[in-house]
Amino acid sequence: MNSIATLLALSCIFLLGSSRLLMSIRMVAFQGLLLGILPLAAAGDGHLSLALIFLSLASIALKSILLPWLLNKAMVDSGTRREIEPFISFGASMLLGLFLLAVSGWIVDKLQATEPVPSPVTLIAGFYLVFSGLLLLITRRKALTQTLGFLVLENGVFTAGLSLGSEFSVMVELGILLDVFVGIFLMGIMLFHIDREFDHLDADRFNELSDLEIAASPDEEVAE
Amino acid sequence: MNTAWALIILPAVTGLCSLFIDSERLRKNLLVVVAFLHLYMSLQLCNGSAGELDGVWLGVDHLTRIFLTLTSLLFTGSAVYSMIYLDKHPHADGADLAGWQFLRNRNAIFVACMQLFLAAMSLAILSMHFGLQWIGIEATTLASTPLIYYHRNRRSLEAAWKYMIICSVGIALALMGVFFLAKTTTQHVQLFTPAGLVLFAGYLKLGWLKVAFIFFLVGYGTKMGLAPMHTWLPDAHSEAPSPVSAMLSGALLNCAFLGILRIYQVCVAIPATAAFASELLIIAGLVSMGFSGIFIMHQPDYKRMLAYSSVEHMGILATGIGLGGSAIAGALLHAICHSLIKAPMFLLAGNILSAFNTKKVEEVSGLLKSMPFTGMLWLAGFLAITGTPPFGTFISEFAILKAALQTRSWTTAGLYLLFLLIVFIGMLTIVMQMTLGRRPDDHADEHHHHNPAAKDHEQKHEKHHKHDAASAVSGSVIDEDLLQIMTPVIFLSLALILGFYLPEYVRQAINGGALLLGGAIL
DSSP: OHHHHHHHHHHHHHHHHOOBHHHHHHHHHHHHHHHHHHHHHHHOSTTOOHHHHHHHHHHHIIIIIIHHHHHHHHHHHHTOOBOOOOSSOHHHHHHHHHHHHHHHHHHHHHHHHHSOOSOHHHHHHHHHHHHHHHHHHHHOOBHHHHHHHHHHHHHHHHHHHHHTTOOOOHHHHHHHHHHHHHHHHHHHHHHHHHHHHHSSOBGGGOOSSOSSOOOOOTTOOOOO | OHHHHHHHHHHHHHHHHHTTOOOHHHHHHHHHHHHHHHHHHHHHHHHTTTOOOOOSSBOOOHHHHHHHHHHHHHHHHHHHHHHHHHHHSOOOBOOOBTTBGGGOBHHHHHHHHHHHHHHHHHHHHHBOSHHHHHHHHHHHHHHHHHHHTTTOSHHHHHHHHHHHHHHHHHHHHHHHHHHHHHHHOOTTOOOOSHHHHHHTGGGSOHHHHHHHHHHHHHHHHHHHTOTTSOTHHHHHHHHSOHHHHHHIIIIIHHHHHHHHHHHHHHHTTSHHHHHHHHHHHHHHHHHHHHHHHHHHTTOSBHHHHHHHHHHHHHHHHHHHHHHOTHHHHHHHHHHHHHHHHHHHHHHHHHHHHHHHOOOBGGGOOOHHHHSHHHHHHHHHHHHHHTTOTTSHHHHHHHHHHHHHHHTTOHHHHHHHHHHHHHHHHHHHHHHHHHHSSOOHHHHHHHHHHHOGGGHHHHHHHHHHHHHHHHHHSSSOOOOOOHHHHHHHHHHHHHHHHHHHOOOHHHHHHHHHHHHHTTOOOO
16 A cells, blocks of 8 residues: 555656646646555455455556546647646646655644554645645646646545545545546636637636736627 | 425435536526525424424534524525626537537536535535535535536646645545534433434543544534645635536535534533534634634735635634624624625635736735726625624624634634735735726736836736626626626625624524524623
């Protein structure tokens, strides 16, 4: 379990430093695969149930095959290959990522002081994924990378949940998985629309709606 | 028991079916029929005449009664209003969605998503299990995103994208909270529901509970529109079609609020976490009220003004719950009144928008003359939403203030009053500008004579005035449809009645809810 958590954390550092979108999508797909194996590793040999295996397979199918395929299609259609000039350079965000890893370790250390955690390394990885997801969401310009950032964040939440050993019934787990899937699927569809409407996937150039900048564009569309 | 599931499954199924119905009329009628059926069933369920629930997954307690009835009522109003709204926006094939032809009809998607939205909200309100509730609240985001993107233009796309990303991130953090909350339990706890956790409050691990509460507050607070996580709210509310904005503001924010109330219910059972949770809620509430005060001043867009007013009212709710005692009952009453007033305000904003074709405050004037009914109701709604007596909001805001003074939280009471005053003044200037003054066509003429330099400015506005020039040139009174007016009239009168008289049903639900949250009865 610890080795999988370490791989998750490493893939995240890689994500923060990579400018090629295709590579990022593949990394996130790899994370999805790791995340699918993680519950099986956590349960151990003796406790494998049919439901658990089914959940893992569903998770792998959605997170590491279907969603990456959709995002890849969005990327190819829009003709974007690289993330250009993030608000924080790739090197700096990798360094920041290492700092966040230290912060995650510190938080888990603090939490453990009050209550013992079954698998601290996995919890650290979970927190780290959440933080990196937020970092990607904030510092990257492309809407596609923001979607990836959200996926990483979501992976982090699942990892943290697994490390805490919080288990719900299969129906609830499936519902949560379905919600996440539909959410990212909708984001993927919106990527196509953003590409057509704006001719780019730069979310930072979304500035038509703002209270701080009142001047409206001349061809403002008022619809209703 | 079966009624509760039916409340969720019925709109979900009919919603999916309406994607494949070709006839525009049939679809619209289905929407209204489902709305009334849902209202009837929720009243049955809340009366207790539909049998008791075991409460493992779904349950009905007093908080459920309040929010379920409210959501169903508002949905019925929005559905009726949507009939007119869709008539004005006849069937239009938009661009296909990623190559899927049958998803091209935006009106079909509107009707379908409205019903799915209702199903998701019912699930969020009825579910007792924390995991199931999370599924419901996340599903509301998914169902409402296509609704915000109804107009298929850049502005609505931007609003929908922001809504989707910000709310999803918030709710993902809330899921983290759910996992942490599961960690607080020991093997003593049988049910992962508020009631089940309260029963074994002595066995819960406090450290994890506090962490869980923070995640819940940030996560569901994002969805509820608590500052500073509220940034999606003005965009989404102003770009969505008016019946959708009414649902977002009147019903959706309440669902997220209920999410916070559920964990608060667990927190108040333990004195150490009760103080911690209350303090956080008061801070979040006052910050939201302050933010809304800043942005509502000189707000150039009247739908955004309403959206910021929602942020303010969510702040009032959080502050009221945090203060405890009789303020909790006040906050619950306030939630009811806010929904009953804000929803018709958005519908009226829709009337104004369809007549004037602009969302800019400065381009709307003389509402009382050009649209007498809408103008009057707009003014009444403004008085109601700012807590002027004799509306119900006055009673509830006063109850919260009284509790603040009784507990000697002078700073809270002072800031609360200050922010209420700022918002009142901010909204007053905007509403006065819109309702009073001359008719827009006179205004345009005068503008033209006195300021010839602004000719290109004038040309830009010609597009906006084309519509009302056509209808307002002879009689100068813009036609108002009965259905457009009826829904706001009914909701505003209900809010007015609540100011004078609390029906037994409402009083019981509010008091019962307040007791669940460790408050005193009203």
